[in-house]
Amino acid sequence: MIRHHLGLQDASVLATRHLLLTRQAIADLVDAEAMGAIVGSAGLGKTFAIGHTLQARNEPVISLTFEARPTMRLVADRLMHALTGAPGKGTRFAMTDQLLSALSERTRLIVIGEAQNLNRDCFEYLRHLHDDPGTRFSLMFDGGDGCWEILAREPMLRSRIYRRVAFTPLTDADVLALIPTYHPIYADIDPELLILINDKAGNGRMRNWAAFTATATSICRTAGSDRVSEAIARAALTQLGTGR
Amino acid sequence: MSTPFEVLVDRDDDIAVVRKLHRLAQRARGLCVAAVPPDSHLSVTVRWAILRALGKRSHRLSAMPQWLDVTRWLTANRITELVLLRAQHLSESVLTELAEEVVGRVGIRVVLVYSGTTAAATAACPSIDLATLATRPRPSAPSQRRQQAWPAVPRVHPLRLRHDARAKLREREFQEVQRLLAAACSAMSAWLLHHANASSSQIAAAHEIVSTGLDQEHAFIRRCGADIAVLAAGIRTDAAAQLPAESYDLNATDLSKLHAFTDPRAAALDLARQLTGLTEDLLGLVAGDQIGDDQILNCRVPDEALPILCALDRGFGPAFDGRADLARSKRHEAREPATDDGAAATLAWLLESGRHAARVGDLAENARADLDELGCHGLVVNFDGAYRASDVALYGAFQRAAPTPRGH
Numbered sequence: 001m002i003r004h005h006l007g008l009q010d011a012s013v014l015a016t017r018h019l020l021l022t023r024q025a026i027a028d029l030v031d032a033e034a035m036g037a038i039v040g041s042a043g044l045g046k047t048f049a050i051g052h053t054l055q056a057r058n059e060p061v062i063s064l065t066f067e068a069r070p071t072m073r074l075v076a077d078r079l080m081h082a083l084t085g086a087p088g089k090g091t092r093f094a095m096t097d098q099l100l101s102a103l104s105e106r107t108r109l110i111v112i113g114e115a116q117n118l119n120r121d122c123f124e125y126l127r128h129l130h131d132d133p134g135t136r137f138s139l140m141f142d143g144g145d146g147c148w149e150i151l152a153r154e155p156m157l158r159s160r161i162y163r164r165v166a167f168t169p170l171t172d173a174d175v176l177a178l179i180p181t182y183h184p185i186y187a188d189i190d191p192e193l194l195i196l197i198n199d200k201a202g203n204g205r206m207r208n209w210a211a212f213t214a215t216a217t218s219i220c221r222t223a224g225s226d227r228v229s230e231a232i233a234r235a236a237l238t239q240l241g242t243g244r
Numbered sequence: 245m246s247t248p249f250e251v252l253v254d255r256d257d258d259i260a261v262v263r264k265l266h267r268l269a270q271r272a273r274g275l276c277v278a279a280v281p282p283d284s285h286l287s288v289t290v291r292w293a294i295l296r297a298l299g300k301r302s303h304r305l306s307a308m309p310q311w312l313d314v315t316r317w318l319t320a321n322r323i324t325e326l327v328l329l330r331a332q333h334l335s336e337s338v339l340t341e342l343a344e345e346v347v348g349r350v351g352i353r354v355v356l357v358y359s360g361t362t363a364a365a366t367a368a369c370p371s372i373d374l375a376t377l378a379t380r381p382r383p384s385a386p387s388q389r390r391q392q393a394w395p396a397v398p399r400v401h402p403l404r405l406r407h408d409a410r411a412k413l414r415e416r417e418f419q420e421v422q423r424l425l426a427a428a429c430s431a432m433s434a435w436l437l438h439h440a441n442a443s444s445s446q447i448a449a450a451h452e453i454v455s456t457g458l459d460q461e462h463a464f465i466r467r468c469g470a471d472i473a474v475l476a477a478g479i480r481t482d483a484a485a486q487l488p489a490e491s492y493d494l495n496a497t498d499l500s501k502l503h504a505f506t507d508p509r510a511a512a513l514d515l516a517r518q519l520t521g522l523t524e525d526l527l528g529l530v531a532g533d534q535i536g537d538d539q540i541l542n543c544r545v546p547d548e549a550l551p552i553l554c555a556l557d558r559g560f561g562p563a564f565d566g567r568a569d570l571a572r573s574k575r576h577e578a579r580e581p582a583t584d585d586g587a588a589a590t591l592a593w594l595l596e597s598g599r600h601a602a603r604v605g606d607l608a609e610n611a612r613a614d615l616d617e618l619g620c621h622g623l624v625v626n627f628d629g630a631y632r633a634s635d636v637a638l639y640g641a642f643q644r645a646a647p648t649p650r651g652h
Contacts, residue, residue: 093293097292097296131279
């Protein structure tokens with residue numbers, strides 16, 4: 001079961017437009033063994049949407065996240081380790097050869113998190129593995145700010161992106177339609193209060209909404225309330241440092 | 245070699261172009277498509293990319309791949325046109341090596357596929373578009389090498405063959421026959437030396453392998469060579485060879501595994517093992533000249549595996565990897581025959597040196613009968629109460645120079 005941000009309890013999975021698009025994109029990528037990208041700035045729920053989708057699917061998935069600027073060798077090594085459980089051996093060409101063979105064995109999905117950290121060479125390397133006629137995998141980049149710019153700048157990458165989902169913040173209309181079902185504390189909430197919370201804390205970002213909800217839930221518990229009132233909302237905003 | 249390459253510019257590096265080229269390579273004879281990895285400023289990376297496109301795999305690689313390996317396998321697979329995708333990753337020095345080794349040395353046409361800008365080194369090279377590349381006529385693959393027919397040799401006793409062939413064949417033919425005879429003899433001798441406790445049937449099996457030839461003459465010369473080794477070792481061979489009767493049909497997985505080898509001798513050993521069912525020990529006896537254009541030891545090799553045979557060196561030396569490197573120069577040391585020894589041991593003693601003699605009175609009757617029979621072939625002389633090997637026999641056993649000048 002995928003975990004909500006901050007381990008938020010009792011929260012439901014919102015069927016946002018982006019989550020539904022992500023689900024469809026992953027299905028299409030797997031079917032076509034193609035490359036795709038889920039992009040958008042931090043906190044919009046990309047990784048959650050991918051994780052939620054993948055837990056309902058059966059194909060083997062390899063998820064790799066590169067925090068710092070990785071080299072081609074590191075990408076190859078991490079991928080080999082994920083595929084075989086052992087680090088890559090030998091020269092880079094030997095490791096590439098082993099990777100190509102391992103990636104030819106069965107259909108699988110590879111998800112590269114924080115893809116904006118990859119440089120051009122790393123993208124090229126993954127593309128090289130994917131282009132090989134023998135390999136059988138779909139490749140999805142999950143990237144924050146700058147990821148799409150890197151992909152779009154290179155025609156050889158952009159032309160290979162079969163599905164792209166660009167996450168954007170929830171609009172006010174989205175918030176009014178979806179957030180009341182997000183958590184029990186929002187049942188019957190005043191729409192104006194919801195908009196206030198979104199303006200002050202949520203900003204249409206699911207990560208912010210999770211942080212606010214976790215804080216408000218705690219205050220509700222202390223106050224013996226099961227719903228967010230304006231007072232509870234303002235207290236939560238104060239705790240989050242966004243209450244002015 | 246001012247314009248060694250053709251250049252195809254695929255400005256957007258379109259996946260459709262890549263796929264089309266790979267599909268083309270599957271159906272067009274003589275075309276190989278290899279993708280250059282991003283780190284291809286190193287020559288070895290490019291060499292390996294080409295080898296991989298030909299089915300080689302790194303776990304079957306015994307040493308760093310050299311251009312010789314690349315050109316050997318390109319030639320063996322009858323590739324006449326090599327397309328390198330993402331040529332923008334190739335350094336100037338690698339381009340130079342490609343021009344020298346692939347274009348210059350083996351005459352294979354190379355098409356460099358660039359996305360974005362092309363290299364300065366290829367500015368003068370003619371360009372080609374995808375449609376032209378896909379549809380242009382391709383030279384038919386060179387016809388299969390045909391094994392040179394062996395000359396007809398006289399059907400004489402093995403110990404006479406060298407002598408009589410020398411008298412009857414042209415010098416060039418004789419030299420070839422003599423080399424083959426010596427190689428077969430040497431292979432059999434070495435095997436006997438390394439298998440001192442071999443059973444009669446094992447010896448017969450080894451003898452049968454060494455005696456296998458691509459045609460009647462080839463087989464006869466080889467059989468004589470094997471016989472000479474057996475005679476020189478003083479061994480009687482009356483057992484029947486027990487060789488596997490069934491050969492194995494290779495499937496696509498087997499073929500992929502075979503093509504993974506970069507070393508053709510290792511690939512051929514695996515192929516031979518599966519086709520013939522023989523042990524590695526016996527396969528170590530197989531020489532390059534026993535490998536036909538489409539067969540190993542009379543077992544038909546499937547078309548898909550023929551490049552492995554093409555890549556092999558076809559000398560008289562061991563064809564395969566494995567336990568082939570027996571000590572070929574060593575010989576048996578015969579001992580002086582005892583009274584109850586048969587003709588085989590006595591002949592071995594006589595053949596070891598022209599100075600050895602066996603007194604007639606010391607030998608059993610049946611041994612004397614056999615040696616007298618050899619005397620009828622001019623191989624043993626009975627002089628002054630003792631048997632000696634004739635000059636012809638000593639020459640035939642590679643123990644002495646030619647007894648008479650050529651032409652006599």
